[in-house]
Amino acid sequence: MHQVDVIVLGAGIVGVSTAVHLRQRGLSVALIDRRHPGEEASHGNAGLIGRNGFCPISLPKRGADLLDIALKQSTAIHCDYGALLRAVPWLRRYLRGNGHQAIQRYARVMDRFRELAVKEHYHLAAKANADRFYRKSGWLQVYRSEASYRADERERHYARIFGIDYRELSGGDLNTVEPGLKAENLTGVFWPESESVSNPAAVVEAFWRYFIQEDGLFLNGDAFALEQRRLGWRISTARKSVAGRQVVVALGSWTAAFAERFREYYPMVITRGYNGHFRPRSGGSLSRPVMDVDHGYMLAPMEGGIRLTTGFEIADRDSPANPIQLDRAKARAAAIFPLGSPVPGEPWMGTRGHLPDSLPVVGASPSRPGLWYNFGHGPHGFALGPLTARILADLIVDRDPGVDMAAISPLRYLA
Numbered sequence: 001m002h003q004v005d006v007i008v009l010g011a012g013i014v015g016v017s018t019a020v021h022l023r024q025r026g027l028s029v030a031l032i033d034r035r036h037p038g039e040e041a042s043h044g045n046a047g048l049i050g051r052n053g054f055c056p057i058s059l060p061k062r063g064a065d066l067l068d069i070a071l072k073q074s075t076a077i078h079c080d081y082g083a084l085l086r087a088v089p090w091l092r093r094y095l096r097g098n099g100h101q102a103i104q105r106y107a108r109v110m111d112r113f114r115e116l117a118v119k120e121h122y123h124l125a126a127k128a129n130a131d132r133f134y135r136k137s138g139w140l141q142v143y144r145s146e147a148s149y150r151a152d153e154r155e156r157h158y159a160r161i162f163g164i165d166y167r168e169l170s171g172g173d174l175n176t177v178e179p180g181l182k183a184e185n186l187t188g189v190f191w192p193e194s195e196s197v198s199n200p201a202a203v204v205e206a207f208w209r210y211f212i213q214e215d216g217l218f219l220n221g222d223a224f225a226l227e228q229r230r231l232g233w234r235i236s237t238a239r240k241s242v243a244g245r246q247v248v249v250a251l252g253s254w255t256a257a258f259a260e261r262f263r264e265y266y267p268m269v270i271t272r273g274y275n276g277h278f279r280p281r282s283g284g285s286l287s288r289p290v291m292d293v294d295h296g297y298m299l300a301p302m303e304g305g306i307r308l309t310t311g312f313e314i315a316d317r318d319s320p321a322n323p324i325q326l327d328r329a330k331a332r333a334a335a336i337f338p339l340g341s342p343v344p345g346e347p348w349m350g351t352r353g354h355l356p357d358s359l360p361v362v363g364a365s366p367s368r369p370g371l372w373y374n375f376g377h378g379p380h381g382f383a384l385g386p387l388t389a390r391i392l393a394d395l396i397v398d399r400d401p402g403v404d405m406a407a408i409s410p411l412r413y414l415a
């Protein structure tokens with residue numbers, strides 16, 4: 001039996017970063033995942049570490065968009081009707097909790113989180129020798145219609161309140177920022193204070209290697225083998241059994257199902273997203289992530305080509321992949337960027353876990369001493385993972401994390 005201070009379950013960006021921070025605080029750590037680190041959501045995302053993102057995910061309001069979704073014609077949101085029906089209680093909670101005051105509070109919390117998130121990435125990247133993957137090039141949102149541009153006004157409103165720089169651009173001005181775009185009919189908003197990475201999986205790998213170098217223990221194993229003992233926790237893997245006084249659950253979109261073993265029920269909805277890579281056609285290149293807001297996909301320059309990531313698919317996590325959104329997004333993208341031939345390989349699929357208030361759950365289980373959570377980062381987990389890791393590690397060693405904990409505490413769902 002190998003004894004450690006903390007067992008961390010899940011080795012995505014959130015779990016790996018948490019494991020690193022705990023080691024930095026002098027605790028011994030065993031990190032457990034059934035796969036190699038960073039192979040799920042943390043692998044194929046768009047790599048955006050946005051300085052903005054002050055509004056919770058908004059549901060489409062325009063009749064035409066809703067009809068498209070209902071008829072399964074939307075590029076941005078694709079629903080399996082059965083999964084959508086099962087999501088109705090979540091949707092009700094989401095709608096109840098998204099009034100004006102809740103959005104204001106969300107914006108304040110996210111402004112602080114996003115400011116800190118960039119610093120936390122660079123802190124870990126410097127230790128793990130991963131700086132080379134980071135770009136300080138900002139990101140672009142492009143709009144095809146006046147209506148979609150106006151619908152995002154609240155985001156720009158909060159940016160003005162918090163003093164976050166942005167530039168409204170159209171046509172030729174857009175091309176001075178991103179010459180490869182076919183920008184004639186587009187309006188854009190450039191967010192220069194944002195960062196992105198050229199290979200999210202390689203960033204997680206570098207953080208994980210740093211953890212191993214700092215005497216962290218990594219084991220392949222199933223989190224569901226975790227058992228509670230009188231004085232802590234125990235888990236058996238093929239290689240070793242490990243006992244720890246504390247355990248962190250960072251299983252991404254699998255966490256809510258895992259928490260049910262402790263009769264702790266988090267209202268989480270899961271969305272799936274896809275990516276494919278393309279070689280830019282001659283003359284076409286991108287220097288930063290570009291989001292086509294009207295159609296909900298992103299084009300992000302990566303080491304492996306231009307990565308096209310799709311919007312939200314509401315479907316059962318384990319049902320067969322349905323990359324129809326990827327095909328649609330590819331056709332839409334051709335109108336704004338000279339996408340070249342696809343890089344051979346299967347489309348990648350990943351899952352995001354969303355709580356109704358669009359904030360993650362970070363903190364102690366209210367019912368099980370020594371059990372901690374770090375999950376529910378939705379579409380922002382790559383950006384926020386190193387930050388919530390630092391916050392949770394501070395909580396575990398009884399340090400003040402310096403942020404509004406009520407906003408992300410498990411108690412908001414389990415009290």
Ligand SMILES: Cc1cc2nc3c(=O)[nH]c(=O)nc-3n(C[C@H](O)[C@H](O)[C@H](O)COP(=O)(O)OP(=O)(O)OC[C@H]3O[C@@H](n4cnc5c(N)ncnc54)[C@H](O)[C@@H]3O)c2cc1C
Pocket residue numbers: 009010011012013014015032033034035036037038039040041042043044045046047048049221222223224250251252253254272273274275309310350351352375376377378379380381382383384385
């Ligand atoms: C298409 C797409 C684009 C995105 N773009 C962005 C973006 O640009 N910026 C951004 O900030 N975020 C983005 N996100 C969101 C981001 O990728 C996620 O929020 C983040 O990766 C979540 O990290 P995680 O560590 O919580 O989960 P994951 O990376 O999913 O890790 C969870 C880990 O738990 C392990 N696990 C699960 N069950 C078990 C078990 N029973 N036993 C052992 N191990 C288990 C898995 O193997 C996995 O390694 C995007 C997501 C998608 C799908």
